[in-house]
Amino acid sequence: MWMKNEDELVGEVLQGDHASFEQLLRPYRQGLLNMAYRMTGNREEAKEICQDALVKVYKYLHGFQRGKSFKSWAYKITINSAYDFLRKKKRFEDTVQRQKDLEWSRSPDPERQYRNKEIKDRIETCLKNLSPREKAVFLLRDGDGFSVDETSKILKCSSLSVRTHLSRARKKIRAQFERMNLGYREEVKNEM
Numbered sequence: 001m002w003m004k005n006e007d008e009l010v011g012e013v014l015q016g017d018h019a020s021f022e023q024l025l026r027p028y029r030q031g032l033l034n035m036a037y038r039m040t041g042n043r044e045e046a047k048e049i050c051q052d053a054l055v056k057v058y059k060y061l062h063g064f065q066r067g068k069s070f071k072s073w074a075y076k077i078t079i080n081s082a083y084d085f086l087r088k089k090k091r092f093e094d095t096v097q098r099q100k101d102l103e104w105s106r107s108p109d110p111e112r113q114y115r116n117k118e119i120k121d122r123i124e125t126c127l128k129n130l131s132p133r134e135k136a137v138f139l140l141r142d143g144d145g146f147s148v149d150e151t152s153k154i155l156k157c158s159s160l161s162v163r164t165h166l167s168r169a170r171k172k173i174r175a176q177f178e179r180m181n182l183g184y185r186e187e188v189k190n191e192m
Contacts, residue, residue, distance in 0.1 A: 007066040014062060021058060028071055031144065032078045038139050039082035039132075041124075049085050053078040069150070076154040079136055086132065122180055126173040133157075134169040141166050 012020035032053060037046035056077050064073055127135055136155060140146045141162070148166075152159045 006070040010061060010064060010066060010070070013058075024070065025054065025057070025074070028074050032074060035075060035078055035139065035144065036082050038127075038143065039079070039135065040086065045085065049081045050078065052085070053081040056081065072146070072150050072154050075140070075144075075146075076156070079140075079154060083132065122177065123173070125180075126176040129176065130169050130172060131165075134165045134172070137162050137165040138169040138173075142170075 006024060009020045009024040013024060029050075033046055033050045036049040036053070037043060040046055040049065053074070057074055060077075064070065127138070130138065133155070137151060140151045140154060141148070146154065148159050148162050152162045155162070
C-alpha cells in the first residue's frame with residue numbers, strides 16, 4: 001500500500017481534508033502524549049496539554065515549512081504548550097510517564113517487574129530535581145532519541161545549550177543514583 005508523505009498530507013489538510021490530519025498525526029500522537037505526561041506527571045493534565053497542542057498544530061499548520069520535520073515541529077508545539085501550562089499552574093512535578101499497570105501486565109517475571117519498577121521510580125525521583133529545561137533536553141535526547149540538532153530546534157536554543165543542559169542533567173541523575181545505591185548498600189551491610 002502506498003503511503004502519502006507528510007508534505008502531501010499537510011497540503012490535503014490545508015485544503016480541508018480532516019481525515020488527512022488524523023493520518024498526519026497518527027504516528028506521533030502517543031509520543032506527544034507521553035512527552036506531555038513526562039513534563040507534568042499527571043495524565044489528565046497531559047491530555048489537556050496534548051489537546052491544546054493539537055489545536056495549535058491544526059491552527060498554525062499553514063505556517064509549517066514543508067520539507068522540514070513535522071515530528072519535530074509537533075513536539076516543539078507540545079513542549080511549548082506544556083511550558084505554558086506549567087507556568088500558569090506554577091508547578092513542576094513528575095516528568096516520567098507512570099506505566100506501572102501496563103508494565104506489570106507485560107512482564108511475566110515478578111522479580112524483573114520489581115527491578116523495572118524500582119529503576120523507574122528512581123529515575124522519576126531523579127527527574128524531579130532537574131530544571132524544566134534540563135528535563136526537556138534529557139527526555140528528548142535520552143528518552144525519545146532526538147539528535148542534538150533536532151532537540152535544539154524543538155526547544156529553540158543553541159546546540160551548545162542542549163549539550164550543556166544534557167550534561168548537567170546526566171550529572172545530577174548519576175549523582176542521585178550513586179547516593180541511592182550507596183544508601184542501599186549501607187542498608188544491606190547493616191542488615192548483615
